[in-house]
Amino acid sequence: MTRPDDLPDPGRPSDDLPERGAIDLAAATDQLRARPTDLPVEVASRVLLRALATPRPAQLVRGFDEHAFLRVSTSVLTDLVRRRLDGVLADGAVRRIRCTTTRDERLEGVTVDLVARYGTDLRFLATATHDLVGDVLRETFGPEVTDGGSAALVHVHVSDVTRGDPRLVDGHDED
Secondary structure, three states: OOOOOOOOOOOOOOOOOOHHHHHHHHHHHHHHHHOOOOOHHHHHHHHHHHHHHOOOOOOEEEOOHHHOOOEEEHHHHHHHHHHHHHHHOOOEEEEEEEEEEOOOOOEEEEEEEEEEEOOOOHHHHHHHHHHHHHHHHHHHHOHHHHOOOHHHOEEEEEEEEEOOOOOOOOHHHOO
């Protein structure tokens, strides 16, 4: 396929640039080509730092009964749950925690997604996780939060099993 002569070639600088602009463009191109490329580790580190600096959307959770004036961010609640579970669970690790709320800012549920070590009794791990999250909710919002039973609020899901330490091994890396 041939190009008409009146269309500019995208690979070549336009002839109608002023001479000074063409010189500046050539100098900038040479500087970029001479610049050493970053190591992939450095690039990945910068990407991770920017991702972590990105604000995460959070919702406010209203307290219960006489503590209804209290509002706790779902980010804070997630951090409290993660710290508690990371400090106690030996054969499981938190992959993700999701808090859901109703329209009137009431806590509807906390879902904990776990990675478990191969051979772990999953029922025991789920029960321990359930109880620990219930403890965090009672400490944060008072005993009223689980008066109806925390079973309605806390959901535990084991999404992966790994042979190594679930806190150190990414289950997606294994065969």
